[in-house]
Amino acid sequence: MPRMIYDYTKSILERVSFAPDLFGKELKKAVRNLLPHELDHLRNWLMYFTKEKPELKKCLVVIEKN
Structure with missing residues (x-):
């Protein structure tokens, strides 16, 4: 189940990438909801x-910050 949340988070971030403010808001939600190891994966994906x-x-x- 957690992997599904990580994938869902990535898809949301891709969809809102046209608006930096909205992207930041969704990224804050992701930081609250994902597990520490998922945040590491997300951090790597975001760099790319x-x-x-x-x-x-x-x-x-x-x-x-996290």
């Missing part, structure tokens, strides 16, 4: 995902 999206880089502060 935001490589070509500089407008989303500022949102990574949310996940780096």
Whole structure:
């Protein structure tokens, strides 16, 4: 079940990536809901995902705090 939540979180973040504010809001929800090892996976995925999206880089502060 937790893997499904992680995959769902990724799909939501992909869908809202057009709006940095909304992306940051959803990222904060993800930090609250995911397990520590899932956050590590999400952090790695975000580094790859935001490589070509500089407008989303500022949102990574949310996940780096944890």
